Amino acid sequence: MSKKEDPKIVLAGAGLAGALLATMLGQKGYRVELYEKRPDPRTGQGGPGRSINLALSTRGLHALERAGIAADILKSAIAMPGRMIHGLDSSLTYQPYSKNPDEYINSVSRAQLNIDLINAAEKQENVTLHFNQRCIDADLDAPAADFVDGDTGETHRVAGDLLIGADGAFSAVRGRMQRTDLFDYRQDYLEHGYKELTIPPSEDGGFRIEKNALHIWPRRSYMMIALPNADGSFTCTLFWPLKGPISFDALKTKEDVTRFFKEHFPDAVPQIPDLEDAYFANPTSSLVTVRCGPWNHGGKTVLVGDSAHAIVPFYGQGINAGFEDCEIFMDCVEESAPDWETVFSTYYRRRKKHTDTLARLAIANFKEMRDHVGSPKFLRKKKRERLLHTWFPKWYVPLYSMVTFSRIPYADAVRRARNQELKVQSAGWAIATLFAVVLTIFVVSMI
Ligand SMILES: Cc1cc2nc3c(=O)[nH]c(=O)nc-3n(C[C@H](O)[C@H](O)[C@H](O)COP(=O)(O)OP(=O)(O)OC[C@H]3O[C@@H](n4cnc5c(N)ncnc54)[C@H](O)[C@@H]3O)c2cc1C
Structure with a gap:
């Protein structure tokens, strides 16, 4: 099969990695059918996904530049050149991330980033988008994927020449791979989960705390962080054990929440006016690390992004690594297509040890952020x-x-x-x- 023979690529998941990869493949002239389980986010339905905002840095930006969309995405980003540590006594300590002022991380809205990427994919005339289509199974050899149509409830099979799973940490495509011989799979949940809360903009529409910083409230065995949003608000994420005497599980009433926050995050309390209501309204989510391999099934099916290597978010590298996957994948396409078996296996070989290392770094950085940064x-x-x-x-x-x-x-x-x-x-x-x-x-x- 050669590019000229126009292979049909079925891609499951129009999240961040899937939409970028579809764009890059489309730009190279490949025909991509992109299937996403959620409704089209541009219609305002579907929610933001796994977090409200995220930190984008060099690796992710480099991949976005390669697709020609970094500049647009950076327009609404907020530079975070350092971390602001909030002490228990409400003291503030600022630590720059680098000696070089050009080196900073960027807070971006995940929802807007996803919309920008979907728009970029849609601009490619050979990329077709299908929303409300949940992949429930795959035939890795055909290859083909089965989707349930969210509107009709009907299941249909989509066959292609290549199948790419970009359907996130709980990937259905990977789920089928897990049932094949010699496929290694391991998932590790943290005992900590997370909950998002919001510091709204100030009355004049400004930022209530330092705009250009990633805020951290380190409290040894747990922590809260906050990243700025373009509208003047901050998204706070509380990382805390899910169960036990000091945990999400232990806070049963609004009074418990007020007491806990006043004791542990005193300077944050006046900044979160709806604290108690939001605490109970917002979900508590778990954090998982997924390691698996090989990411490819011969030259037919392959995984990218979180479906191949979900990590905990403490190095701010999850999607940066996912976007880097797309770049390395495209390098392999340019080097070896239409020998897809070589493309997929080279991509896997080039990435695997590095994403395994990143998984370890991310867990180690949790200890550093919650325990050491203030010391x-x-x-x-x-x-x-x-x-x-x-x-x-x-x-x-x-x-x-x-x-x-x-x-x-x-x-x-x-x-x-x-x-x-x-x-x-x-x-x-x-x-x-x-x-x-x-x-x-x-x-x-x-x-
Ligand atoms: C709290 C938190 C904070 C984070 N902060 C950062 C950060 O600051 N910086 C950073 O780089 N990373 C961060 N991450 C990690 C980052 O969110 C992920 O690495 C990234 O979203 C992975 O992108 P993806 O496209 O592979 O998967 P996802 O973003 O999960 O996208 C998968 C897509 O596939 C769709 N899908 C799922 N199942 C199916 C199915 N069965 N059929 C069809 N479609 C399906 C989903 O709806 C989604 O659109 C954070 C993660 C969390 C949880």
């Missing part, structure tokens, strides 16, 4: 990292910067960070030894 030790560590990066910019780059502000593959970034630390330690020992020798010579010469 003097952490502040000293960050200061040291910034100094080393300023003095030796080529030789020393903090891990956070490599993950967030570069496209160095995740596992390579971790290896490099480890080597840097070893060199810093060796240099420290060398300086200490030299100092001891000089001191000894000085003392001996004085005797």
